Amino acid sequence: MNMKFFLDTADVEEIRRAVALGMCDGVTTNPSLIMKAGKDHKTVIQEISKVVDGPVSVEGIAETAEDMIKEAEEFSTWGPNVVIKIPMTKEGMKAVRALSQKGVKTNVTLVFSASQALLAAKAGATYVSPFVGRLDDISETGTDLISDIMDIYGNYDFSTEVIVASIRHPVHILESARAGAHIATVPAAVLEKLWHHPLTDNGIKTFKEHHEKHKNTMQ
């Protein structure tokens, strides 16, 4: 199994750049990210789904299972790779079960406990999204939840994949990788931070200087 990176954004240019670097296996969006993108919901999802081959999670605001299923039917027409984000509620899990029976992929969102993750897997979710940053915000250790979920899922044959969400910094990604999470959904600014180390920059600079010096002495 490979750890996959999704981009947690609705900014098409950010997605294009990550795709070009081979670091975007999918995309997650939510109503806040769509608002930030400042474009019509359908238009932006259609654009994203053309840029990325992998799954694109789309989130609505319906509260009943019936309305969630209606929303899912509409969102599914926006792109072949659309995944329906469903909130972790009883109505949500009813919708997940029904959608999964129809072969529609789901991503259970707003998950903050291992028991919720267990319910999502039992409902047949394709993905489950525990939010690590928002747990840190209330003085818990968000990534402990990822280890718990991976341990629990490892005891069974659930096919549900864990998307670590609400990532705020590189250590969230490393801790998720240590726990064996299937996917991290990462804001572009955090993805950028993964690349850099001052010793790499200094090393490149020094090797270049020494190459030039050597070339000049050889002339």
Ligand code: E4P
């Ligand atoms: C992704 O699925 C989530 O919607 C997102 O990671 C939430 O991140 P936030 O807690 O930074 O809003």
